[in-house]
Amino acid sequence: MARQPLLADRAFYLGPVFRDAADRHGAVFVTLDRPLDVSPGLGVDLxxxxxxxxxxxxxxxxxxxxxxxxxxxxxxxxxxxxxxxxxxxxxxxxxxxxxxxxxxxxxxxxxxxxxxxxxxxxxxxxxxxxxxxxxxxxxxxxxxxxxxxxxxxxxxxxxxxxxxxxxxxxxxxxxxxxxxxxxxxxxxxxxxxxxAGAMWNRLVPQKAMGWPTRGETAALHMSFVHSRFYHLLGVLLRFGSPLVLITDPDPATVGPLLARHRPGIVETHPNTFVLWEELADAPGAPLSRVRSYGSTFDAIHPRTVKRLLNASRRRAPWLIQLYGQSETGPVAFQWFTRRSASRADGRRVGTGIPGFTRVRVTAADGSRARPGEPGRIEARTRGRILTYLGAREHYERQLDGEWWQMGDMGYRSRLGALYLIDREVDRIDAVHSNLEVEDTLMDRLEELREVVIVPGVDREPVPVVCVRNERPLDPERWREATADLPAMAEPRQWRFEELPMTATWKVKRVEITRMLAEGARA
Known part of the structure; x- marks a missing residue:
């Protein structure tokens, strides 16, 4: 019983987070973009x-x-x-x-x-x-x-x-x-x-990362059912940051909201950041006061990073990218500045979090892969989940001792930086890295809102593209952009809303492959 207070101190409980923040910081403002369904009479200025x-x-x-x-x-x-x-x-x-x-x-x-x-x-x-x-x-x-x-x-x-x-x-x-x-x-x-114990081990390093921006107004558009949101909330409430919580990502409504509140912190899903690129030049300069962007859930395109950082008028803004899963929390991180973004490799997802996570790459025979050698990415972390409910066997298959298989292919540099190649299930023999080709195309064709390369019926690489404002893809610009890239099938242009997505706007590549196999056409 004597150890219970110590255990309680090393646990993150969601129940008291708002009350503790109110007791510590008082009536810090929270702005919504729509009233609460449970208390609509309270309005949006809380x-x-x-x-x-x-x-x-x-x-x-x-x-x-x-x-x-x-x-x-x-x-x-x-x-x-x-x-x-x-x-x-x-x-x-x-x-x-x-x-x-x-x-x-x-x-x-x-x-x-x-x-x-x-x-x-x-x-x-x-x-x-x-x-x-x-x-x-x-x-x-x-x-x-x-x-x-x-x-x-x-x-x-x-x-x-x-x-x-x-x-x-x-x-x-x-x-x-x-x-x-x-x-x-x-x-x-x-x-x-x-x-709560594992959640505490995810929270502590994120508090350290959030220390430089403590107290800055934070604008968030994130999945409210994802564990990442609650850890970020714990960090921001601890430091007393005013909050702008967004449910509708449409730039037409987000732009004026951000222009009014001038957030110093902005976090959303990578695909939403692509959508918000147009806020860089929007009326009222809604991103002009941003000091820190946060991106998680998926790798972010270098083009997007550069546009976001250049939209800020702060002296030295940055973007922090977290690599991880729901099952592990963040296991690697890296920072982008204006200078580093100009030469950034979109496949570099950073290094492990000292004292909390370790990352390794294993070869096909289970041995440690040499620097530069592709293999399976595995992580060891104190923030790992307890189990999969109703699927314990699947959970156990993901483990190699204390190492968790992330389901991704990648490699490490000689200095220990982790590079992501592709999800294991998405690999195409004819393409070294689908994600790398996608980054290249996004950089060369600014009109693209998204491009996803998936295996077709015969495992050939098929690019599915979405163009801003639904304009037709210019075939000549496409040919020029792909001239030095691996051979691919003709691009399929879809509306962005037609892409099957998760709650965090991750594209369901396997589902797209199925749709193509069934002859689906947008």
């Missing part, structure tokens, strides 16, 4: 204190409804910031939030619900009357259904408004504290089980 009160009040409603510690509570609703508040409220009473992306198809959500222990479900009318209608007998998969609105067939959370918030509950640091799911780029997502 504060740490207001959000802490909402979390406490929601936890009282959930407790009054009957939710108890260690029970699983699925949050699956229309995308909005109240996903975050509901997650913290569930955690505050010691229950385990299970975050399912708003973008999941109904049958996929149903498969994930089957892996749980008859959880509670918090949702809304749009989900119950939309994707969830495709699930056969939803009531048999969940204990009870609560709704943030007046959805038929569910109990409204409003029914329990005014209930007294219970005393906060903290589970042991090695017990499940949060369940998220993998991206699902290669099939049905896996449920990743996080504990």
């Amino acid at each position: 504060s740490y204190r207001v959000l802490a009160d909402v979390v406490d009040e929601l936890s009282g409603r959930l407790w009054e409804a009957g939710v108890r510690p260690s029970e699983q509570v699925v949050v699956h609703k229309t995308d909005n910031v109240d996903i975050v508040l509901l997650t913290c409220a569930v955690s505050r009473i010691g229950a385990v939030p299970v975050l399912l992306s708003p973008t999941l198809a109904g049958p996929v959500a149903g498969q994930l619900l089957q892996r749980l222990r008859r959880p509670w479900l918090i949702t809304d009318r749009a989900k119950l009357e939309g994707p969830l209608r495709e699930i056969d007998d939803l009531s048999m998969l969940v204990r009870r259904t609560l709704s943030v609105d007046d959805a038929p067939g569910a109990e409204p959370l409003e029914k329990y408004a005014g209930a007294e918030p219970p005393t906060p509950v903290r589970l042991h640091p090695r017990e499940p504290a949060l369940i998220t799911h993998s991206s699902g780029t290669t099939g049905v997502p896996k449920l990743a089980v996080h504990c």
